Amino acid sequence: MLSLDKQNQYRARLLALAPEWMPATEVYEATIRQYLRPGVRLLDAGCGRGGVVEQLQGEQVWMVGIDPDTASLREHRLRPADTPRPRLSAAFLDRLPFAASTFDLVIASWVLEHLAMPSAAFAEAARILRPGGHLIALAPNGWHPVSLLNRLLAQRKPLQAWLVLRLYSRGEADAFPVRYRANSVRRLRRLGEEAGLTTVAIQTISDPTYLAFSDALFAVSRALERLLPAGAWVHIVADFAR
Numbered sequence: 001m002l003s004l005d006k007q008n009q010y011r012a013r014l015l016a017l018a019p020e021w022m023p024a025t026e027v028y029e030a031t032i033r034q035y036l037r038p039g040v041r042l043l044d045a046g047c048g049r050g051g052v053v054e055q056l057q058g059e060q061v062w063m064v065g066i067d068p069d070t071a072s073l074r075e076h077r078l079r080p081a082d083t084p085r086p087r088l089s090a091a092f093l094d095r096l097p098f099a100a101s102t103f104d105l106v107i108a109s110w111v112l113e114h115l116a117m118p119s120a121a122f123a124e125a126a127r128i129l130r131p132g133g134h135l136i137a138l139a140p141n142g143w144h145p146v147s148l149l150n151r152l153l154a155q156r157k158p159l160q161a162w163l164v165l166r167l168y169s170r171g172e173a174d175a176f177p178v179r180y181r182a183n184s185v186r187r188l189r190r191l192g193e194e195a196g197l198t199t200v201a202i203q204t205i206s207d208p209t210y211l212a213f214s215d216a217l218f219a220v221s222r223a224l225e226r227l228l229p230a231g232a233w234v235h236i237v238a239d240f241a242r
Helices: 004-017 024-033 051-056 070-074 118-128 145-154 157-168 185-194 215-227
Strands: 040-045 061-066 086-089 103-109 129-140 198-205 235-241
Touching: 004 215, 024 051, 024 103, 024 129, 024 198, 024 235, 040 051, 040 118, 051 061, 051 103, 103 118, 118 129, 118 185, 129 145, 185 198, 185 235
Parallel strands: 040 061, 040 103, 061 086, 103 129
Antiparallel strands: 129 235, 198 235
8 A cells, every 4th residue: 555654755765866856746836835925815626625725824815615525625624713714615616606806826736637627617717817817736647657547447436446445545435536638738738728828837747656555666667757758747737827
């Protein structure tokens, strides 16, 4: 099983070998932070139980989190007494219950791969962003071998659920359907353009620790990442401006 603690141990080893490397979650957080200022209105789209917003405590941010999974909202790790104080609501990304030009930032982590209609979600994000606002997303790359395998397993849901539980210790409640309809550099750029957004940056980020179940698999995964073109690296961080 690859626990988060074990993965972080391999990430520490990777950093010792490649000090310039940054995990995608840190690139994502740094991208968000460059747009923070007092009074920023931020929507965490597909907030789940928390995520990067937990790292923003102490920032003077007005934060709203939405997710269609009400169980995750009930278990959100930020509580009303925390700062920023979260306002949580059940909603879908393609039907956002907000007026136009409400938010300065819309962020979405590990969400795009689940969208049935990503073009509608991008259009809604553009609608609720203020002029000069940003949509920032963190997502798996649909062209990475792990994502290609996940697509195949998605056709065999009992097997996929069993593997997710055994390999990553995540239960069925956390294994949502994947579609990968927005998960490539080219597709993201097109979705942004169609929504009237300007592409600021789309980065692909390698992470051989994703398959580091053992020292041998860590070495194999590092070799695989070196063979892959940069456009197929496992994670994507995208930044769009309105």
